[in-house]
Amino acid sequence: MRYVSTRGEAPVLNFEEVVLTGLARDGGLYVPETWPQMSKDDIRALAGMSYADAAAVILQPFLGDCISKEDFREMTRKAYGTFAHKAVVPLSQLGPNDFLMELYHGPTLAFKDVALQLLGLLYDHLLGKQGKKVTIVGATSGDTGSAAIEACRGRDAVDIFILHPAGRVSEVQRRQMTTVLDSNVHNIAVEGDFDDCQAMVKAMFNDHDFRDRLAVSAVNSINWARVMAQIVYYFTAAVSLGGPDRPVSFSVPSGNFGDVYAGYAASRMGLPIDQLLVATNRNDILSRFFNTGEYRKASVEPTISPSMDIQVSSNFERFLFDLEGREGAQVKQLMADLDTEGGFAVELSRLNDCIFGAGMCDEKTTLETIRQTLKDSAKLVDPHTAVGLHVADTARKDEKAPMVTLSTAHPAKFPAAVKEATGVHPDLPDHMADLFEREERMVTLPNELEAVKSHIVKNARILETN
Ligand SMILES: Cc1ncc(COP(=O)(O)O)c(C=O)c1O
Numbered sequence: 001m002r003y004v005s006t007r008g009e010a011p012v013l014n015f016e017e018v019v020l021t022g023l024a025r026d027g028g029l030y031v032p033e034t035w036p037q038m039s040k041d042d043i044r045a046l047a048g049m050s051y052a053d054a055a056a057v058i059l060q061p062f063l064g065d066c067i068s069k070e071d072f073r074e075m076t077r078k079a080y081g082t083f084a085h086k087a088v089v090p091l092s093q094l095g096p097n098d099f100l101m102e103l104y105h106g107p108t109l110a111f112k113d114v115a116l117q118l119l120g121l122l123y124d125h126l127l128g129k130q131g132k133k134v135t136i137v138g139a140t141s142g143d144t145g146s147a148a149i150e151a152c153r154g155r156d157a158v159d160i161f162i163l164h165p166a167g168r169v170s171e172v173q174r175r176q177m178t179t180v181l182d183s184n185v186h187n188i189a190v191e192g193d194f195d196d197c198q199a200m201v202k203a204m205f206n207d208h209d210f211r212d213r214l215a216v217s218a219v220n221s222i223n224w225a226r227v228m229a230q231i232v233y234y235f236t237a238a239v240s241l242g243g244p245d246r247p248v249s250f251s252v253p254s255g256n257f258g259d260v261y262a263g264y265a266a267s268r269m270g271l272p273i274d275q276l277l278v279a280t281n282r283n284d285i286l287s288r289f290f291n292t293g294e295y296r297k298a299s300v301e302p303t304i305s306p307s308m309d310i311q312v313s314s315n316f317e318r319f320l321f322d323l324e325g326r327e328g329a330q331v332k333q334l335m336a337d338l339d340t341e342g343g344f345a346v347e348l349s350r351l352n353d354c355i356f357g358a359g360m361c362d363e364k365t366t367l368e369t370i371r372q373t374l375k376d377s378a379k380l381v382d383p384h385t386a387v388g389l390h391v392a393d394t395a396r397k398d399e400k401a402p403m404v405t406l407s408t409a410h411p412a413k414f415p416a417a418v419k420e421a422t423g424v425h426p427d428l429p430d431h432m433a434d435l436f437e438r439e440e441r442m443v444t445l446p447n448e449l450e451a452v453k454s455h456i457v458k459n460a461r462i463l464e465t466n
């Protein structure tokens with residue numbers, strides 16, 4: 001499998017290169033040159049497989065000849081062996097035709113573990129093979145950071161620097177990152193919002209001298225392997241509910257558009273999906289786009305679903321690439337318009353045939369949905385999941401197609417909102433019970449690229465050994 005950049009000007013890479021490279025050198029994102037295809041029989045054959053084995057089958061075509069089948073199967077078994085539920089990503093039922101896909105049984109209690117537990121092992125395998133070291137630089141609105149730190153802590157070949165917006169993640173999320181004291185882990189609280197953090201990470205990749213000196217690599221969904229790993233659960237959920245012989249719909253709490261883009265990828269690979277709903281909080285650039293055709297930045301508003309407090313959705317560029325007929329020059333122009341004009345628009349009719357639908361959920365409705373879900377289905381959900389549930393309810397077209405809402409985080413990561421909605425304080429699992437007593441380590445830096453870069457240069461071990 002070969003990978004091309006959405007802006008059409010960077011070298012074509014193989015899987016190994018794409019995992020270690022992160023952002024393309026022309027500022028674009030890598031996508032597969034073609035979508036591997038799963039026939040209906042291939043999909044039916046997934047029924048009854050363990051999650052790890054289904055992942056090995058579905059993802060193998062993306063690897064080309066970079067990793068053997070045996071090695072990769074061993075990796076998926078190891079990655080998903082860390083989950084606290086035997087089904088890894090179980091489905092629970094909320095109503096006659098409504099389901100939750102519980103993506104929060106990994107070590108850091110959010111869906112990011114599904115991809116990052118695997119990515120940590122991919123780094124080991126690929127770097128070990130080449131005897132290389134990398135400096136990971138990532139941005140988080142709360143969940144990617146802890147999942148990436150958990151996957152990379154203590155690894156000799158990796159230093160990891162995670163930027164989070166100061167004061168704009170939940171206390172549990174912050175402590176999950178800052179209480180990891182391994183010497184290769186560096187937390188930076190940036191005095192800005194998530195979009196500022198993500199823009200800095202992209203700027204560091206676009207500084208070719210900096211990225212080459214530090215061998216910068218990505219754990220955000222910039223990295224194709226992140227999106228790739230998330231494709232699997234769309235297949236396994238659909239198969240559990242009668243797919244591929246019965247189309248299934250998904251409602252996906254969205255911010256950076258990575259998770260829902262993985263659903264789109266599954267559909268491009270042959271999975272029959274009825275509707276793919278993009279569910280946003282008040283930071284609703286994505287739902288505005290799918291309902292009006294206009295993609296226009298607004299300022300980021302803090303919400304009770306902070307991981308989705310994003311206005312510039314990184315992976316949207318990957319969808320745009322397909323929408324623009326895979327014309328890199330056109331994508332480059334639209335992304336330049338986003339920078340200079342603050343947005344761009346496409347004819348709404350061009351979205352008529354796409355499987356996406358979209359909706360927004362405000363703060364009051366998020367709280368009400370958490371409360372109502374507990375009352376109706378005895379299930380405590382986190383605020384991000386509640387956004388998905390609300391949009392599943394309001395934007396659904398066909399009551400008969402099973403609707404699966406992605407439950408992207410454990411309620412205990414957002415205790416204040418859950419308690420406000422229900423009066424119930426969700427407890428952390430045993431392995432995190434002492435989280436609030438653990439020592440924290442982080443630095444706070446101004447929202448200035450040079451300040452962040454110089455902190456990384458001072459602390460990256462790769463520069464000491466060169
Ligand atoms: C709990 C939670 N839900 C939803 C999202 C949104 O996912 P994506 O950024 O892939 O759209 C995030 C952040 O990525 C998250 O942490």
Ligand SMILES: N[C@@H](CCOP(=O)(O)O)C(=O)O
Nearest residue numbers: 140141142143144220221307
């Ligand atoms: N919500 C995310 C934001 C980063 O998204 P990513 O999927 O590109 O890593 C987070 O929790 O950090």
